[in-house]
Amino acid sequence: MPLSYAFVNLKPGVGKTTSAVWLAHALHASGFSPLLVDSDPASSALRWSELAGGFPFPVCALPVGDVHLRVNDFLGGRQAVVFDAPQMEDHAHITRGIMRYAGEWIVPVTPAPIELDRMAPIDREMDDMQSLRAEPARAAVLLNRTNRPDATRTGPDADAREALVERGFDVLSTYIPRLDLYAQSFGSSVEVKGTAYMDLAEELIKRQDTV
Template identity: 85%
Template sequence: MPLSCAFVNLKPGVGKTTSAVWLAHALHESGCSPLFVDGDPASSALRWSELADGFPFPVVALPVGDVHRRVNDFLGSRQAVVLDAPQLEDHPRITRSIMKYAGEWIIPVTPAPIELDRMAPIRSEMDEVQSLRAEPARAVVLLNRTNRPDATRTGPDADAREALTEWGFTVLATQIARLDLYAQSFGSPVRAKGTAFMDLAEELIKRQEAE
């Protein structure tokens, strides 16, 4: 089965598209040929690929309520699918359809109180969609825009990781630091080699192989 990852959250502006695009490039540079599905009606990832004179993998815009039925029409022999979902609060039908398809739900979370407060309603949404699936998805949190590139034992990043774990969330070992390299990359070519997104790709591939 191909690796299938969907970036989801309740609200916009949490780094879903940035993380999804960088992960797709990391998978490509790791030799795992991806398909990118842009499910956001704003088509930010598709626009990014156009401004960057194309990505080295196909980008398909599917801002529709039956994404889960259409993705495989574009998959071919590709080994991975990265799906960028719109915010749940505004486009629940599209996002839930994406969650029906993806085997891994990645929730990007900045270690800040306002972000952590949103986790309870996200959990409710996840539980509802899980009940509609034949097999449960793997749901994980990706700490992003953190103060440090690596996990630490103290500070807000560590506190957020501990709190999320206590609430029953699986938190990925990889975390994404707050860097201009990521924040200002929209519209530019992406080179993932040497970044935390290569570590993220490796971690997700290992999770897939462990299933």
């Protein structure tokens, strides 16, 4: 089975598409051959690929509830699959299909109080989905759009990290700073190497090795 990652959250606008696109590029730069699956009916990742003149890996649109049954038809021997999931609150059936397939669920979270409050229903949804799987998925939080200028012992926004850990969430060591580069541009002139998403890819690959 390929490596498989899904970016999921209840709400839109939390960085799911940005994270999925950049992780797919980071995996490609790391020597893997990813497939990026755009399962959001808005087709943001697919449109991003078109505006960039194409990505160096395939992007397929599968905004369907049985996405878990269809993905393998598009793999073509690819070593990794990255899912851009729609927001659960509006498209739960699609997100649940993705979560039935992906081996790693990643929840991008901006370190703000209202975002942390939304983690309880996400946690309940993840618990429900685990019961539908033959093998449990790994779930982790990705601190995204961090904006504290001074790093602490555990990185920017350490209080948000501490609060999530206290609630029982697995928080990735990598954090993504707030940069317009990540959200607003991607093309041949942008280099993924040396970015936080390369660190994220490395951490996720190492996590897979420990399974």
